[in-house]
Amino acid sequence: MDRLSLIGLLLSIAAIIGGQILEGGKVTSLIQGTAFLIVIGGTLGAVLLQSQLASFVMGVRMLKWILVSPQIEMDSWVRTIVHWSNTARRGGLLALETPAMAEKDPFVKRALQLLVDGAEPEAIRHAMELEIGSYEDKHRAAARIWDSAGGYAPTIGILGAVMGLIHVMENLTEPSKLGSGIAVAFVATIYGVGSANLLFLPIGNKLKQLIAAEIRRRDMVMEGLIGIAQGENPRIIENKLRGFLA
Incomplete structure (x- = not known):
């Protein structure tokens, strides 16, 4: 949590x-139900109009990260990679086949398998960079739906305010109907500005921070495994990876 x-x-x-x-x-x-319908419904429609379905669905699913963030334990990964380095130093790259089979992280599992199969370091780097880039593009596109919602909501809130004032102007001769129009006008503005600055934009920024942290973890794993492929000393690999924790 x-x-x-x-x-x-x-x-x-x-x-x-x-x-x-x-x-x-x-x-x-x-x-105010009418104001809520105008702002939230209008914002949702605008976001759907500009988004691809896959990005929208992923962005909604990522919402759970706000309260239950993915645990990225960088220090633990440093220790694991150094352990793999020592294993490879003693028994060769084929000794990493067992850790590769047991690894649950698909990204790390594929990279370890390339290492065990004897792929060249540059080939491993190329494959891992492609996967990291794909992950970043896909997840940042999903997170941007919340930035988009934060951009549209205040404007649609103003639209709701104008609609409320139009309702007021149409009923100037009936004072009993003026209150509802004025309520829609002011509350729609509150909903638009409030939802953007208290929910949508903070959610988008938090998701982007979490995505950046995961990309940093993957970069660290990539550098560690390439160091193993190049036969670097485990102590040198550890010192290199510690730089990602600064």
Whole structure:
């Protein structure tokens, strides 16, 4: 559980609701179904229009990373790679066949298999760089749907405000209908600006940070395995990999 994300989410909600109460307002006045439909529905439609289905679905699935972030234990990977290096130094590259078969990470498993099969270091680097690049492109495209939502929501909130004011102007002769139009106008703006700056943009930025951390892990694994392929001393490999932890 990512406690920092949970605290941030709860704090932002509490700050808005608390400010409303301190000003003497009612919490129920912030609940406006029409404004919610305009802003969230319009934002969703705009994001769907600009996105590919695969990127949109992946972006939604990645939402769980905000509260349950993938555990990337870089120090543990350094120790594992150094252990593999010592194993290869004692028994040759074929001694890594057992770790390759037992490895659960598909990316690392494929790289280890290339190492065991005797692929040249440059061929291993090329294959791993292609896979890292593909991972980065696919996941960053998925994370960008939240950036897009953060860009569209405030504008659609203003659109909802204008629609509310149009409703007000159409009913100037009927004072009983003015309240609902004004409510839509102001609450739609709150929904648009609030959802963008308290949810969509922070979610997008958090996902990009997590993707960058995973790419750094993969880069570190790549450098370690290439060092093993080149027959480098385990101590040199460890010192090189420690640079990724700085």
